[in-house]
Amino acid sequence: MTKGLTKITDDDRVAIDPSEYERIQLAKKYYKDDLPLIHYRNSYGQRRHRAMNTLNVTKLASKRLASIIFDEQCDLSLKDTALDKFVNDVIDRNHFNLQFEQHLETGIALGGLAARPYVDDQDNIRIAWANADQFYPLQNNTDNISECVFASRTTRVENKQPIYYTLLEFHQWEGSDTYLITNELYRSTTRDTVGNRVPLSMLYPNLQQSVEFTGGAIKKPLFAYFRTPGTNNKDLDSPLGVGIVDNSRNIIDAINQTHDQFVHEVKMGKRRIAVPSEMLRPSVGGFGSNGDSQVHPPVFDQDMDVYEAMYGDTTQLKITDLTSDIRADQFKASIDYFLREFESQVGFSTGTFSFDGQSVKTATEVVSENSSTYQTRSSYLTQVELFLNQLVTAILEVASTPQFFSDNQARISGFDANDDLGMMVHFDDGVFIDKDKQRADELQLVAAQVMPKKEYLIRNFGLSETDADKWLDEVQDEQPDFTGGSLEEASPDDDQGAD
Structure with missing residues (x-):
């Protein structure tokens, strides 16, 4: 406990x-948007400072x-129906889609993010998030990070003094079949x-100092x-x-400085009119009142602030x-120039942020004119799919391990982390693709027997392949059955009798 x-x-394991x-x-x-103050000298040579009027393009x-x-x-x-239902139940309970979009924004700004599943006091699987500055790799190779430490900070007031507690949660491998989680405060x-x-x-009376999973109970890291x-x-x-900042810092600084100077110039450009000082001589008690020694009444409206x-x-x-x-x-013109440079640096299509003098272009218009945004998005989607695959695997690892639950009962069975999950991720491409037109075009391909119906549904x-097969089976079952030939068996006499 003497370690500091x-x-x-500074930890040797990091x-x-x-x-x-x-x-x-x-x-x-x-x-x-926590940037340094602007320091300057006023007309009297005095050193002053003020907050910078920024245009937070990093957040934007x-x-x-x-x-x-x-x-x-x-x-x-x-592809496995039971696992599919279990994972989607966990995702829904954690409001994952809403949470991930918010955390993804921070991850894009800082360069990364991490998540790990855990089991709460009610034996529910939850997802904990960590920003880039809360995640520290221990061991890694060229493909992925296999060991890490999560850092979380808590502030408490003790004896009227703020005290800062940092919890470090280490995820490490000992050999090839032992997974060790260690907590240090x-x-x-x-x-x-x-x-x-x-x-x-x-701070955490119920938290174990270490948990060890042996015998290959855990095969993949419990984080993504x-x-x-x-x-x-x-x-x-x-x-x-x-x-975003790491390779665009100079351009962001140029945008902020230009925008700050513009706002400051607008402020300094306020209408000002110089008048002789006696015209602004302060009144004493009001003109014309008893005992008033004022020479003349106020010259200007007392609500006016343009006269100096x-x-x-x-x-x-x-x-x-x-x-x-x-x-x-x-x-x-200067801000637009720097914004176009910023668009190029980040990978957006021209006109995404800059103003063309007529109107601000919509995302659909931008993509139709230039595919840079779409290509950038495709690169991110590759990393998102890898992250989702790691996270789903970690959720299933936790769910299949009895030690995580108070009743020592696993929530799923038959899961092997080394097996292919057959995971399909369906992203919403509505910003880039006219969905109705896409469906109509591909439906024509199905009618021409160029595209399989199963592929069309997916x-x-x-849908997963299993769900697509289920749809096709149900459609087939709903088709009328003409076998047994009731129409063929109907005789002309029966028809005449009916008449």
């Missing part, structure tokens, strides 16, 4: 360069990408350090990691992804308009 950590990366998390923290500041781009990659209309299916009086290790009972597509060009040996007093020779001073022109067209309704 300044940073989580196999990642600390600079990766410095990069993630910087990206997090951009995503949160992350949200746009997340919404076109994954939404509530997405569904997945497994750290306590610190400062926000910037992890602190010293303390007993779990200080999503990383953004593309190479991590900041650290070629890192398994972590890079976010000027001092000097009263014989030379006159009313002067000091209002300066606002360079709106120049600033607009492509257009997101």
